[in-house]
Amino acid sequence: MSAQHDFYGVISPVLTPFGEAGSPDADRFLAHSKWLLADGCTGLAPFGTTGEANSLGVEERMRLLEALVSGGIDPKLLMPGTGLCALSDTVTVTRHAVEQGCGGVMTLPPFYYKAVSDDGLFAYYSELIERVGDDRLRIYLYHIPPVAQVGLSVDLVGRLIKAYPDTVVGLKDSSGDWSNTKVLLDAYPGFTVFPGSEIFLLDGMRNGAAGCITATGNVNARMIRNVYDNWQTDQADDLQAEITAVRMAIQARPMIPMLKAIVAHFNNDPGWLKLRAPFLQMDSAEAKAGIEELTQQFGFELKAA
Amino acid sequence: MSAQHDFYGVISPVLTPFGEAGSPDADRFLAHSKWLLADGCTGLAPFGTTGEANSLGVEERMRLLEALVSGGIDPKLLMPGTGLCALSDTVTVTRHAVEQGCGGVMTLPPFYYKAVSDDGLFAYYSELIERVGDDRLRIYLYHIPPVAQVGLSVDLVGRLIKAYPDTVVGLKDSSGDWSNTKVLLDAYPGFTVFPGSEIFLLDGMRNGAAGCITATGNVNARMIRNVYDNWQTDQADDLQAEITAVRMAIQARPMIPMLKAIVAHFNNDPGWLKLRAPFLQMDSAEAKAGIEELTQQFGFELKAA
Numbered sequence: 001m002s003a004q005h006d007f008y009g010v011i012s013p014v015l016t017p018f019g020e021a022g023s024p025d026a027d028r029f030l031a032h033s034k035w036l037l038a039d040g041c042t043g044l045a046p047f048g049t050t051g052e053a054n055s056l057g058v059e060e061r062m063r064l065l066e067a068l069v070s071g072g073i074d075p076k077l078l079m080p081g082t083g084l085c086a087l088s089d090t091v092t093v094t095r096h097a098v099e100q101g102c103g104g105v106m107t108l109p110p111f112y113y114k115a116v117s118d119d120g121l122f123a124y125y126s127e128l129i130e131r132v133g134d135d136r137l138r139i140y141l142y143h144i145p146p147v148a149q150v151g152l153s154v155d156l157v158g159r160l161i162k163a164y165p166d167t168v169v170g171l172k173d174s175s176g177d178w179s180n181t182k183v184l185l186d187a188y189p190g191f192t193v194f195p196g197s198e199i200f201l202l203d204g205m206r207n208g209a210a211g212c213i214t215a216t217g218n219v220n221a222r223m224i225r226n227v228y229d230n231w232q233t234d235q236a237d238d239l240q241a242e243i244t245a246v247r248m249a250i251q252a253r254p255m256i257p258m259l260k261a262i263v264a265h266f267n268n269d270p271g272w273l274k275l276r277a278p279f280l281q282m283d284s285a286e287a288k289a290g291i292e293e294l295t296q297q298f299g300f301e302l303k304a305a
Numbered sequence: 306m307s308a309q310h311d312f313y314g315v316i317s318p319v320l321t322p323f324g325e326a327g328s329p330d331a332d333r334f335l336a337h338s339k340w341l342l343a344d345g346c347t348g349l350a351p352f353g354t355t356g357e358a359n360s361l362g363v364e365e366r367m368r369l370l371e372a373l374v375s376g377g378i379d380p381k382l383l384m385p386g387t388g389l390c391a392l393s394d395t396v397t398v399t400r401h402a403v404e405q406g407c408g409g410v411m412t413l414p415p416f417y418y419k420a421v422s423d424d425g426l427f428a429y430y431s432e433l434i435e436r437v438g439d440d441r442l443r444i445y446l447y448h449i450p451p452v453a454q455v456g457l458s459v460d461l462v463g464r465l466i467k468a469y470p471d472t473v474v475g476l477k478d479s480s481g482d483w484s485n486t487k488v489l490l491d492a493y494p495g496f497t498v499f500p501g502s503e504i505f506l507l508d509g510m511r512n513g514a515a516g517c518i519t520a521t522g523n524v525n526a527r528m529i530r531n532v533y534d535n536w537q538t539d540q541a542d543d544l545q546a547e548i549t550a551v552r553m554a555i556q557a558r559p560m561i562p563m564l565k566a567i568v569a570h571f572n573n574d575p576g577w578l579k580l581r582a583p584f585l586q587m588d589s590a591e592a593k594a595g596i597e598e599l600t601q602q603f604g605f606e607l608k609a610a
Binding site: 022049054055056057058059060084085086087088089092109110111112113114116117119120121123124126127146147148149150276277278279280 | 362397415422425429584585
């Protein structure tokens, strides 16, 4: 077994900027990724739900990943999303991520067909692992039933760990259900579990989580990292309360457009505002109200790295 | 505006066979497609939900479509599914279908992100049409909320027809909700509406539908076509009752594995049994029970063309 990077700490999915013609903007993507690592992120998860990954084509994902690696980001810090609906496409982007040297991949279950069986999902991941056929592959399962609708049961996770202990090494739990995260942490010690929101960071750390993978890492990594670094101190609960409050303020509005509006505002770069259909750019008055709320209530700003 | 084929009658999505190594089997796919047209289908919709389309990769879809066209099937009779999650992939396969000369395409809304706005979906289809930029393009919207979760509201359909009257020409309604189909038929005369099941065929014809696009066309096209051909006769209700009964018997079991088991059985070709993960092949005893029920209750058989 080759030595691989172990992910921990504060991992941010990466917002995907789009250029004038609607194509992904690799330059802004790289610059933002570098800034996130400078701002406190210990790893990056390009092509997550927040990154509008499922609005990106197979080729677009691969070209963007190459832009990060060739742009100087250590691929061991990257955990790109590679779970598409079709096994063949999933194999293509997963193999590509391994070949780029990525420390891991974050892989959704196939999500078009609903009410599929655990046996069918087991077969899917099993065939993925066998077809990629590379012992450098590290899979972090991506459990996000509010969006994907198709989730990963605690039992299925256990079966996959047992069958592929060196490959199925972790999970991002974006169920929003702390009790599910807790069950996973208790059931599979040594398995790397990340809550999908910093709201559960301190609870997670106290129960054996590895950190968190969170959308708001795009704009608030430094404060979240501070909780991670100080979770065993007396300040931990106060620090957690603060990042929870910021998170709640951000997610009170549509998350992805709001995050893009924040990045655009503090970088004075309206190029960041664009989303890809079916998402639309946020109304500018709504964006302004959201940003004012954050600055006035929390003194919020994005500091240059 | 170029003269295009107008779809009508009984259109079958096409089951996708998989070979030993798990890849789509283009030879069986072509042979089955030809048989369907000989058996009474007036058109084919490869890469629908029944065809496990969303378990097929972008490249796999394009190669399979080329196999049908180069294999001698009139592309004007083809309405391939082209709706993927990512606009860029949807543009790729839609453009390819137009270039292959297909009479139309059937296009799902983007289905990963949930609770998206009608404005966002309008922008998606609008951008698709503009990026493909070909006046041969004919889009049949694909409304299947039980699976895709993201549906197309009656209002959105009307906005698309109004904006692109020569391009957005029809819709397959797989909501399973006759009242939705009826509202569409009443609201947009001249727009081509296909119920997504033969259960609604006669009701559809009596209210201006163009026929039906139905999974069970894969095994029962001849009887369904008979209802279509005789819908204005005195026998219509009896014929409809019979195809409804057959449909109910088939859909009492998992639809796609059951259809594949039927095709495998009557062609004496176990190569048809395989599904792609996350679907699994049906248990052989269950398949046998389903086939016995069909043969004993309905004298059901697949006749060679």
